Amino acid sequence: MRWIEFNSDGVVSLYVQHTSIGGVQRDSNANWLRGYAMSFGKESIFKVEIRAMLEGLFII
Template sequence: MTKYRWQFRNYGWVKVNVDGSVSTFKPRATIGKMVRGLNGSWMRGSKMVVKLANFFKIEARALLEGLKFAWAKGYHRVEIDSDNSVLAQGEMEHLITHEKPSESVRGLLDDDTHCATHPLFDGD
């Protein structure tokens, strides 16, 4: 088994891990986000309960909330990790139907100097 460990892109970058989960007992979903620093150490994190939706919408919401969380804390160069390969490849516009990212968010997502995404796993 190969152990995966994040390596920072450059000074000034942080990594945001995002994930969503659905309760099997209650009609709700939870999303979580966590910011890691240059050495991979935990810097900040939070979770929130959201309205139940399909899996892709929950994962997309987790990604969007993770970006907003990092930017609100003053981190502007963000690398995103998600276990959803479609999200990690930047295909958000196909998944978010309830909230379209603003032009400023879309611009940052499209700008390689501000945001980088990649999947945690090859197959999802």
């Protein structure tokens, strides 16, 4: 059976008013398939975490 796992995370820096997201996708043998990283302006942590998950789903 073939499957894809993706891990994502978002971070909010209150010091510099900056947010970033990133993630990685791996196959069933834990081989790297693709990754992503993006930066944004000021956002809430909830929006950042949701955006990180959505971007991971969009690139599958």
